Amino acid sequence: xxxxxxxxxxxxxxxxxxxxxxxxxxxxxxxxxxxxxxxxxxxxxxxxxxxxxxxxxxxxxxxxxxxxxxxxxxxxxxxxxxxxxxxxxxxxxxxxxxxxxxxxxxxxxxxxxxxxxxxxxxxxxxxxxxxxxxxxxxxxxxxxxxxxxxxxxxxxxxxxxxxxxxxxxxxxxxxxxxxxxxxxxxxxxxxxxxxxxxxxxxxxxxxxxxxxxxxxxxxxxxxxxxxxxxxxxxxxxxxxxxxxxxxxxxxxxxxxxxxxxxxxxxxxxxxxxxxxxxxxxxxxxxxxxxxxxxxxxxxxxxxxxxxxxxxxxxxxxxxxxxxxxxxxxxxxxxxxxxxxxxxxxxxxxxxxxxxxxxxxxxxxxxxxxxxxxxxxxxxxxxxxxxxxxxxxxxxxxxxxxxxxxxxxxxxxxxxxxxxxxxxxxxxxxxxxxxxxxxxxxxxxxxxxxxxxxxxxxxxxxxxxxxxxxxxxxxxxxxxxxxxxxxxxxxxxxxxxxxxxxxxxxxxxxxxxxxxxxxxxxxxxxxxxxxxxxxxxxxxxxxxxxxxxxxxxxxxxxxxxxxxxxxxxxxxxxxxxxxxxxxxxxxxxxxxxxxxxxxxxxxxxxxxxxxxxxxxxxxxxxxxxxxxxxxxxxxxxxxxxxxxxxxxxxxxxxxxxxxxxxxxxxxxxxxxxxxxxxxxxxxxxxxxxxxxxxxxxxxxxxxxxxxxxxxxxxxxxxxxxxxxxxxxxxxxxxxxxxxxxxxxxxxxxxxxxxxxxxxxxxxxxxxxxxxxxxxxxxxxxxxxxxxxx
Numbered sequence: 001x002x003x004x005x006x007x008x009x010x011x012x013x014x015x016x017x018x019x020x021x022x023x024x025x026x027x028x029x030x031x032x033x034x035x036x037x038x039x040x041x042x043x044x045x046x047x048x049x050x051x052x053x054x055x056x057x058x059x060x061x062x063x064x065x066x067x068x069x070x071x072x073x074x075x076x077x078x079x080x081x082x083x084x085x086x087x088x089x090x091x092x093x094x095x096x097x098x099x100x101x102x103x104x105x106x107x108x109x110x111x112x113x114x115x116x117x118x119x120x121x122x123x124x125x126x127x128x129x130x131x132x133x134x135x136x137x138x139x140x141x142x143x144x145x146x147x148x149x150x151x152x153x154x155x156x157x158x159x160x161x162x163x164x165x166x167x168x169x170x171x172x173x174x175x176x177x178x179x180x181x182x183x184x185x186x187x188x189x190x191x192x193x194x195x196x197x198x199x200x201x202x203x204x205x206x207x208x209x210x211x212x213x214x215x216x217x218x219x220x221x222x223x224x225x226x227x228x229x230x231x232x233x234x235x236x237x238x239x240x241x242x243x244x245x246x247x248x249x250x251x252x253x254x255x256x257x258x259x260x261x262x263x264x265x266x267x268x269x270x271x272x273x274x275x276x277x278x279x280x281x282x283x284x285x286x287x288x289x290x291x292x293x294x295x296x297x298x299x300x301x302x303x304x305x306x307x308x309x310x311x312x313x314x315x316x317x318x319x320x321x322x323x324x325x326x327x328x329x330x331x332x333x334x335x336x337x338x339x340x341x342x343x344x345x346x347x348x349x350x351x352x353x354x355x356x357x358x359x360x361x362x363x364x365x366x367x368x369x370x371x372x373x374x375x376x377x378x379x380x381x382x383x384x385x386x387x388x389x390x391x392x393x394x395x396x397x398x399x400x401x402x403x404x405x406x407x408x409x410x411x412x413x414x415x416x417x418x419x420x421x422x423x424x425x426x427x428x429x430x431x432x433x434x435x436x437x438x439x440x441x442x443x444x445x446x447x448x449x450x451x452x453x454x455x456x457x458x459x460x461x462x463x464x465x466x467x468x469x470x471x472x473x474x475x476x477x478x479x480x481x482x483x484x485x486x487x488x489x490x491x492x493x494x495x496x497x498x499x500x501x502x503x504x505x506x507x508x509x510x511x512x513x514x515x516x517x518x519x520x521x522x523x524x525x526x527x528x529x530x531x532x533x534x535x536x537x538x539x540x541x542x543x544x545x546x547x548x549x550x551x552x553x554x555x556x557x558x559x560x561x562x563x564x565x566x567x568x569x570x571x572x573x574x575x576x577x578x579x580x581x582x583x584x585x586x587x588x589x590x591x592x593x594x595x596x597x598x599x600x601x602x603x604x605x606x607x608x609x610x611x612x613x614x615x616x617x618x619x620x621x622x623x624x625x626x627x628x629x630x631x632x633x634x635x636x637x638x639x640x641x642x643x644x645x646x647x648x649x650x651x652x653x654x655x656x657x658x659x660x661x662x663x664x665x666x667x668x669x670x671x672x673x674x675x676x677x678x679x680x681x682x683x684x685x686x687x688x689x690x691x692x693x694x695x696x697x698x699x700x701x702x703x704x705x706x707x708x709x710x711x712x713x714x715x716x717x718x719x720x721x722x723x724x725x726x727x728x729x730x731x732x733x734x735x736x737x738x739x740x741x742x743x744x745x746x747x748x749x750x751x752x753x754x755x756x757x758x759x760x761x762x763x764x765x766x767x768x769x770x771x772x773x774x775x776x777x778x779x780x781x782x783x784x785x786x787x788x
Contacts, residue, residue, distance in 0.1 A: 061104025357436020426491020525554025709734015
């Protein structure tokens with residue numbers, strides 16, 4: 001027995017309570033024994049590199065290059081995306097891709113280049129392969145964006161899974177973004193980042209890594225172009241980043257580098273080149289359009305672990321109503337379950353839950369239920385008994401049920417990588433709908449299993465179906481939550497076909513946007529946690545997940561009135577606007593922080609309600625284009641290096657720039673402006689970019705600027721949609737998009753295009769259509785005219 005683990009076991013029993021503590025100790029030892037028995041020891045390994053080119057086979061879009069010790073498949077798709085795979089790896093099967101792989105570009109083929117290698121020349125990109133297997137991606141003008149050096153494999157001498165490494169070089173001026181949900185950033189500094197979805201087990205801050213959602217997706221922004229690179233393997237690994245330097249050493253640039261080390265899985269890669277907007281458009285075509293949330297999900301949500309009873313829920317809702325504060329959803333945590341068992345209700349504390357849900361819905365408020373994947377392993381538990389009958393739970397290499405420990409105690413876990421299991425799980429949501437729930441948040445789905453030591457998840461040797469291919473948790477872990485989200489989303493489509501499902505998940509992987517969104521998880525209460533909240537939303541958006549948001553106020557602790565308000569003001573401009581806190585944390589209702597905070601929070605809530613048509617429009621645009629609601633300032637000008645390094649402000653769509661206050665005691669803040677004219681949305685003061693300005697940020701508000709010429713759909717005083725038009729600069733034009741949505745359902749609403757222009761001294765706002773221009777369909781309110 002390891003002495004350190006013995007000490008941790010004793011401490012765990014002492015701190016967690018005897019029964020649960022002993023369970024976590026037993027679970028940890030079970031995991032250790034299972035992995036020691038079932039996982040092969042690596043032992044001696046052979047290193048391998050591709051070798052030199054032996055022969056080439058051309059095909060539409062590229063072809064196959066055979067080296068002495070490997071082969072490389074290269075394909076440029078019709079949408080301009082580039083794929084390559086080593087050792088016979090092809091794009092499918094893949095959990096990331098939505099539907100079939102795109103067709104190859106019939107105009108592009110492998111052809112010899114002048115250096116003795118081969119290349120594929122396409123309209124938007126050139127791919128060059130050296131004699132020894134280095135792969136370069138170049139712009140049509142010949143500028144190299146990235147160079148992936150020949151990979152290296154380490155293969156066990158006795159057979160088994162090969163681990164591999166690949167080192168890449170990018171331009172000296174390039175900046176790295178992405179890799180899923182990261183607390184530091186959104187720009188990723190030099191360092192090593194783990195690729196293994198992880199419940200940190202405590203409230204996290206910027207320095208914690210990894211977190212709940214890791215993705216092998218990087219967005220690399222450089223002067224020459226932006227490109228996205230995705231290594232399509234779900235195995236554990238690390239990414240080590242090092243930014244380049246211009247003029248380093250003897251006056252030569254030092255390239256930026258990215259080194260990827262994976263414990264297994266195929267070595268295959270997708271690269272997309274272009275503007276950020278085009279890159280995310282192609283990325284969405286590969287991995288799936290973001291799910292469209294119902295309009296109410298774009299309002300304000302109130303949650304707490306520890307509501308405890310129907311009476312408490314009614315008290316909180318009454319508090320909002322009596323104070324005239326908008327509220328769109330209330331979330332119930334695990335304390336509404338019967339002894340923490342999923343798909344149950346504690347009827348003593350929630351005796352009339354369907355009636356509560358009905359009455360809230362009549363007031364425009366939806367109930368949202370937490371859903372955990374762990375099922376209490378006890379006969380008489382309906383879900384467990386049903387799952388045993390249909391054999392849905394994860395088993396070990398010997399065929400025994402894998403048991404873990406979660407909130408209900410000893411628990412088993414559905415194998416969501418098997419289609420029949422997903423169908424079984426999806427049918428269980430009928431019970432939730434019958435209770436009156438309208439939405440669902442998936443928690444603890446990394447998956448988490450409490451352990452006194454070692455990893456708090458399933459044994460890596462646990463067996464999974466993996467869509468019939470078979471494998472173990474080393475491959476299934478990172479896609480577990482993705483498959484759970486699919487099960488819930490598809491089940492709800494069957495059970496309530498007239499309504500758009502609302503599902504968001506703590507964990508996930510590439511493609512999770514197809515089924516919903518995510519939230520921060522247990523972000524620490526504090527100013528660093530506030531900053532991490534923005535980092536997560538920006539980073540996930542650049543990985544293709546546009547709908548996300550933090551726990552406003554932080555998950556743990558008691559925020560000061562100032563911190564709570566600044567977090568609340570930021571949350572009002574993020575896609576998921578939700579207050580939440582842990583069982584032992586301080587209150588999160590706006591009136592708990594004093595009269596001044598209440599009034600300022602009211603302003604933020606009213607503004608969020610006013611901007612709801614804009615958020616609905618952004619949701620539809622995200623589904624159609626892949627563009628996130630929340631975008632970095634460099635989104636439209638990635639060549640602006642100053643904007644690349646700005647991490648404390650963001651664009652909300654094309655029209656608004658939001659500059660949250662992230663530092664204690666600040667009542668003014670510097671804001672880096674992109675090119676063009678910008679209006680303060682409160683004072684209508686004019687600012688010209690590019691450049692830096694210092695703006696007032698009193699406790700009552702955070703700076704929000706509107707782009708000159710913008711057309712912003714808002715909710716008017718009478719509740720009807722109106723167009724808020726910000727005057728373009730003299731001699732300039734502007735415009736905007738509007739999507740009117742009934743709020744739910746699957747009807748495809750029309751996309752309305754509006755243009756703004758000057759005719760002499762008169763500002764004209766027109767709607768563009770196939771038949772030309774026409775009058776706007778909505779009332780128009782022009783702002784900023786007095787500053788022109």
